[in-house]
Amino acid sequence: MKRLSFILLLVMSVMQGFAQPKREFRGAWIQCVNGQYLGKSPEQLQQMLSGQLDVLKSAGINAILFQVRAEGDALYRSAYEPWSRYLTGQQGKAPAYAWDPLEWMVTECHRRGMECHAWINPYRAKTAGTKEVAANHIAATHPERLFQYGDLLIFNPALEVNRQYTCMIIEDILTRYDVDGLHMDDYFYPYPTAGQVIPDQANYAADPRGFNTIEDWRRDNVNLLIRDIHNLVRRVKPWIKFGISPFGIYRNSPDGTNSKAGSATRGTQNYDDLYADIVLWQEKGWVDYLIPQIYWNIGYAVADYKVLCEWWNEYCGKRPLYIGQDVERTVKEADPQNPNVHQMMAKYDIQRSLSNVQGSCQWYAAAVVDNPGSYRTMLEQQYHKYPALQPLMPWIDKKAPKKVSKLSILFQSGNGLLCSGKIYLTWKAPKAKDELDKATAYAVYRFAPGEKVKINADDATHLVGVVREPHYLLEGNQTGCTFVVTALDRLQNESKPVKVKL
Numbered sequence: 031m032k033r034l035s036f037i038l039l040l041v042m043s044v045m046q047g048f049a050q051p052k053r054e055f056r057g058a059w060i061q062c063v064n065g066q067y068l069g070k071s072p073e074q075l076q077q078m079l080s081g082q083l084d085v086l087k088s089a090g091i092n093a094i095l096f097q098v099r100a101e102g103d104a105l106y107r108s109a110y111e112p113w114s115r116y117l118t119g120q121q122g123k124a125p126a127y128a129w130d131p132l133e134w135m136v137t138e139c140h141r142r143g144m145e146c147h148a149w150i151n152p153y154r155a156k157t158a159g160t161k162e163v164a165a166n167h168i169a170a171t172h173p174e175r176l177f178q179y180g181d182l183l184i185f186n187p188a189l190e191v192n193r194q195y196t197c198m199i200i201e202d203i204l205t206r207y208d209v210d211g212l213h214m215d216d217y218f219y220p221y222p223t224a225g226q227v228i229p230d231q232a233n234y235a236a237d238p239r240g241f242n243t244i245e246d247w248r249r250d251n252v253n254l255l256i257r258d259i260h261n262l263v264r265r266v267k268p269w270i271k272f273g274i275s276p277f278g279i280y281r282n283s284p285d286g287t288n289s290k291a292g293s294a295t296r297g298t299q300n301y302d303d304l305y306a307d308i309v310l311w312q313e314k315g316w317v318d319y320l321i322p323q324i325y326w327n328i329g330y331a332v333a334d335y336k337v338l339c340e341w342w343n344e345y346c347g348k349r350p351l352y353i354g355q356d357v358e359r360t361v362k363e364a365d366p367q368n369p370n371v372h373q374m375m376a377k378y379d380i381q382r383s384l385s386n387v388q389g390s391c392q393w394y395a396a397a398v399v400d401n402p403g404s405y406r407t408m409l410e411q412q413y414h415k416y417p418a419l420q421p422l423m424p425w426i427d428k429k430a431p432k433k434v435s436k437l438s439i440l441f442q443s444g445n446g447l448l449c450s451g452k453i454y455l456t457w458k459a460p461k462a463k464d465e466l467d468k469a470t471a472y473a474v475y476r477f478a479p480g481e482k483v484k485i486n487a488d489d490a491t492h493l494v495g496v497v498r499e500p501h502y503l504l505e506g507n508q509t510g511c512t513f514v515v516t517a518l519d520r521l522q523n524e525s526k527p528v529k530v531k532l
Contacts, residue, residue, distance in 0.1 A: 051382070052490040053522075054418040055319070055352045055389030057093040058086055058398055059149070060135075062116040063100050063157075066396065069119070072129040080138065085399045087142045089406045090414020092496070095213045095275075095391065096135045099150035099199070101157055102168045102185070106132035106148075106207070110199060112164035122164025136208050143471065143496040145420065147211030147273065148203050152196045152255065154217055156183035168195075177229045179220045187219065187251040187305075188233040196255065197262050204266045210520070211271040212263060216323060218252050218306040221298065248305040260316040268426060269466055269520040275321035275354055275391065276300050276308045278338055280346065293341035295333045312349040318423055319349055321391045325356035327363040328373055328380075335373075339380050339387065347386030350421045355390050361403030372403050378413055388421040416490040419473060420522040430523040431469045432460035434500070434515050437528045448501060453532075455502040460517050460525065469517035473524065474502045479510035485527055508532050 060082070067075055083094070098105045103114035103121060107130045112122040117131065125131070132148060139146035156169055158181035163169045169176060169183055175192055176183045185192045200212060219228065234244045241247040256274075263272045281292030281301045288294050300306040311317045322342050326333040342351055361372045368376075381387050392398050398406050422428070434457040442448040455474065462468040474495040477483045485492070495502055496518070504513075511532050517525035 049382075050413070050416055050418070050490045051388075052419060052486070052488055052493065053388065053421050055093060055350065055391070055421055056091050056414060056418060057095055057147075057321070057352065057389070057391035058091045058395040059095045059391065059393055060097065060395045062097045062105055062114060064394075064396075065116070067117050072125050072127055075129075075131070076134065079135070082395055082399050083138055083142055083144070085406070086395060087144065089398055089409040090417065091144065091392070091395075091398070091409075092418060092420065093145040093147060093211070093391075094135065094139050094395070095147045095149045095211075096132065096139075097149045098132050098203070100154070101151065101160060102155040106130055106203070108199075108202065110166075110202065112167050115160060121160065121162065121167065132203075132207055132209075140208075140498050143417075143498055145210035147213040147271070148207065148209045149213040149215065150200070150203075151217050152214060152259075153185045153187060153219075154182065155185050158182070179228060180223045180226050182220055184220055186230065186233065187248065187255065188230050188237075193255050193258055197258055200259060201262060201266055204263065204270060209270065211273055211318075212259070214274045216275060216277040216300075216304070216306075218300075218304045219248060220304075222303050245302070245305065249301070249307050252305055253307060253310065256311050256316045257314070271318040271423065271426075272316075273319035273321065274308070274311070274317050275323055276306055277304060278322050278324040278326065278354070279333060280308055280322075280341070288337060288341045288344070290345055294337050296331075297333045309346055312346055315349070315425060317349055318426065319352060319421075320346060321352045321354045322346075323354035323356075323393070325354060325359055325393065327359060328376055329363075329366045335377060336380050339384060343384040343386045350388045350423070351386050352389040352391050353381050353387060354393055356393050357397035357405050358402060361405055374403070374405055374408055389418075417493050417496050418490060419493075419496065419518065419524070422523065423521050427466045427519070427521045428523060429467065429519075431462060431467055431517045431519045431525045433525040434458060434460055434469070434472065434517050434528050437513075437515055437530045439504075439530060439532055440501075449503070453504045453508075455504060455513055455515065455530070457500050457515055457528070459500055466519060466521075468519060469525070470520050471496055471498050471518040471522070472500065472502075473516045473518055475514040475516075475527075476508070477512045477514070481512075483512050483514065483529060485514060485516070504532070 104111045105114050113124050115121040136146045155176050177186050279295050279297045281299050282295050283292035324338045328335045363373050365371050365373050365376045437457040440454045440456045459469050475492045476494045514527045514529045516527050
């Protein structure tokens with residue numbers, strides 16, 4: 031009965047023509063810490079990840095957040111930190127054939143028209159599962175820069191040398207890899223553990239910097255790092271997006287209602303427990319997007335999904351706001367208003383009703399691929415039925431690239447880069463004076479015979495593809511259709527259109 035009700039609702043929703051924004055961030059996290067890479071050769075890993083990317087693309091995902099630094103280590107070729115044990119099973123052991131996962135992932139994402147954001151953890155240096163560290167790991171070379179907290183080793187946020195070191199690691203990544211974003215998750219000061227005390231009282235006593243409480247001083251330690259990373263990104267590659275996915279609760283409201291002071295929740299807090307002042311970062315413009323991890327369900331008294339989405343939308347919307355979605359939890363819980371179905375549809379109704387929310391990110395990529403509760407099917411057939419461009423970020427760049435030239439129809443009859451016997455749209459990239467003006471992708475629109483040819487900034491129904499190369503394969507009978515191509519720069523500012531009729 032539940033399955034039947036779900037299908038009926040799906041069909042009804044599709045028939046009703048569910049509105050879909052033309053610009054929307056649709057991300058997915060690909061993590062290393064779940065052990066999915068262990069015991070696999072580079073060829074096996076590439077096959078597994080390629081399969082995930084293909085399925086994610088079909089589900090409309092347009093950005094991958096790829097974990098490359100989990101604990102002072104690297105899932106890329108680094109001169110400063112050891113290869114991750116999450117990749118090869120032993121910290122410091124390189125993968126076979128000198129394979130570089132980040133380099134490979136950037137290429138594969140771009141080939142599919144997706145963004146690739148390098149996901150790092152700035153503070154975690156060693157977890158309980160790491161029994162040995164490599165000779166060049168920070169725990170071996172500079173243990174005095176770390177502190178123990180339970181079974182974790184943490185980069186001491188109070189030390190300026192650690193901020194400088196983290197920025198050095200980031201600059202190395204940004205200068206050597208063509209990533210579209212730099213991403214950090216929710217691990218700042220460690221999550222509170224009963225019986226554990228953060229051992230930084232001596233640091234505070236030695237240099238309180240005018241702060242009257244150690245709590246304000248700790249928050250400022252994190253603020254300084256976020257500010258420094260923002261300045262670094264703008265200096266090195268100003269088009270790169272710097273984003274953070276904080277824990278889902280900023281602060282708990284003292285009076286039990288949503289207000290600027292906090293949300294109507296009762297859980298762990300960014301501000302008071304992790305010393306992460308997310309609101310300040312977006313007010314200062316130090317971050318380019320936020321993805322609060324609102325993994326709980328609608329109706330959960332401690333941290334209600336609806337309550338939290340509304341709080342973030344109201345009080346933390348000065349930068350693009352995307353909702354972190356937990357795929358598996360969502361499909362395990364029934365919709366409170368309709369117990370015959372799970373909560374995906376209700377959650378998306380909430381998300382897309384909020385003016386400052388411009389997308390979502392799926393925890394985690396493999397869960398989308400596995401399709402529990404037909405979650406991926408719903409993305410494909412309804413919520414991501416059409417492709418989407420990325421949300422605009424005019425504080426970085428708002429100038430559109432020039433339009434494409436020589437748009438034409440090509441029948442590929444002989445040998446070449448394109449498949450023989452196929453029909454393509456082809457065009458020439460526009461000229462550019464600098465990197466921000468350069469076209470790095472293209473949007474392709476299709477209009478049926480007799481339809482008025484007009485691109486609407488808010489209408490995705492005619493958008494059929496976002497590609498990186500200056501060509502697009504036409505499949506099926508497209509006779510009489512008009513195609514429109516626009517150029518997109520690194521921030522996906524969109525050029526004037528050029529059209530051709532088949």
